Amino acid sequence: xxxxxxxxxxxxxxxxxxxxxxxxxxxxxxxxxxxxxxxxxxxxxxxxxxxxxxxxxxxxxxxxxxxxxxxxxxxxxxxxxxxxxxxxxxxxxxxxxxxxxxxxxxxxxxxxxxxxxxxxxxxxxxxxxxxxxxxxxxxxxxxxxxxxxxxxxxxxxxxxxxxxxxxxxxxxxxxxxxxxxxxxxxxxxxxxxxxxxxxxxxxxxxxxxxxxxxxxxxxxxxxxxxxxxxxxxxxxxxxxxxxxxxxxxxxxxxxxxxxxxxxxxxxxxxxxxxxxxxxxxxxxxxxxxxxxxxxxxxxxxxxxxxxxxxxxxxxxxxxxxxxxxxxxxxxxxxxxxxxxxxxxxxxxxxxxxxx
Numbered sequence: 001x002x003x004x005x006x007x008x009x010x011x012x013x014x015x016x017x018x019x020x021x022x023x024x025x026x027x028x029x030x031x032x033x034x035x036x037x038x039x040x041x042x043x044x045x046x047x048x049x050x051x052x053x054x055x056x057x058x059x060x061x062x063x064x065x066x067x068x069x070x071x072x073x074x075x076x077x078x079x080x081x082x083x084x085x086x087x088x089x090x091x092x093x094x095x096x097x098x099x100x101x102x103x104x105x106x107x108x109x110x111x112x113x114x115x116x117x118x119x120x121x122x123x124x125x126x127x128x129x130x131x132x133x134x135x136x137x138x139x140x141x142x143x144x145x146x147x148x149x150x151x152x153x154x155x156x157x158x159x160x161x162x163x164x165x166x167x168x169x170x171x172x173x174x175x176x177x178x179x180x181x182x183x184x185x186x187x188x189x190x191x192x193x194x195x196x197x198x199x200x201x202x203x204x205x206x207x208x209x210x211x212x213x214x215x216x217x218x219x220x221x222x223x224x225x226x227x228x229x230x231x232x233x234x235x236x237x238x239x240x241x242x243x244x245x246x247x248x249x250x251x252x253x254x255x256x257x258x259x260x261x262x263x264x265x266x267x268x269x270x271x272x273x274x275x276x277x278x279x280x281x282x283x284x285x286x287x288x289x290x291x292x293x294x295x296x297x298x299x300x301x302x303x304x305x306x307x308x309x310x311x312x313x314x315x316x317x318x319x320x321x322x323x324x325x326x327x328x329x330x331x332x333x334x335x336x337x338x339x340x341x342x343x344x345x346x347x348x349x350x351x352x353x354x355x
Contacts, residue, residue, distance in 0.1 A: 071166025128304030139247030261301030
């Protein structure tokens with residue numbers, strides 16, 4: 001029997017969800033709601049249209065409510081869907097604070113409904129490519145993991161420019177980047193340090209750098225900027241999307257959303273730098289001179305064959321009890337707590353103790 005979906009919010013992401021869900025055997029989209037009636041004009045025939053979300057959640061033909069509305073509407077819509085005994089998928093960020101999430105958890109538990117979050121970027125090929133290097137242990141003891149995302153447009157779009165609606169890049173992309181890092185690196189976080197800025201936008205953040213120190217000794221660095229300019233003729237993918245990982249047996253990097261990854265190790269690890277100095281453009285040096293031929297061993301990393309469709313493949317199986325939901329609410333709560341700590345650190349310009 002098909003799982004019958006109702007979508008609340010039919011802007012850009014609502015349309016994206018409909019297109020993907022229509023590809024699935026075992027999922028039927030039976031209803032769509034948006035309070036801007038013009039957005040419903042291209043709803044396909046055979047799908048019910050609603051302007052009031054309360055009407056959609058009460059529809060007996062809907063099994064799962066997929067919430068794709070503005071961030072500040074998530075709390076009330078989760079409550080409405082749960083009270084109508086509907087199972088729920090909510091777009092990220094699930095909530096605007098850990099306190100909001102606790103309200104959601106309470107009503108979901110009281111009504112006994114399934115509840116998860118659309119964190120589809122756990123299936124990004126660039127992330128999965130670097131994660132497989134982390135998991136296979138080939139770099140030895142990891143001490144640094146860095147993820148960077150740079151854009152050039154500067155300004156936000158649509159409702160993302162309004163702080164009261166949950167706008168800004170920390171809520172938009174930050175929740176994904178933090179979630180990826182926390183899902184990859186196990187163990188407790190001991191401290192959070194962050195710089196969060198409004199570079200081009202007056203009201204919402206469009207730049208952040210977050211440093212997470214893990215109990216294991218790993219330092220994770222997350223940086224996003226919407227106004228990082230580059231030569232438009234450059235083919236350098238790292239300037240758009242970049243991962244770097246360093247361990248005591250080598251390093252790895254993955255560049256671009258369509259990733260190109262390489263792992264670098266050394267054929268000989270020096271215990272002492274020789275006395276011969278090397279003259280470089282920066283002057284004489286020993287430690288940072290060019291390596292002799294064959295010293296650095298480079299091998300390509302096979303790119304992960306993952307895609308966002310896999311999120312809903314997991315959802316269907318988990319819904320039927322065949323496996324667990326990939327995204328668990330305690331994981332989401334931890335990401336929100338890191339975001340709260342990042343804002344506090346940026347406000348005070350001090351590191352925040354964590355966990």
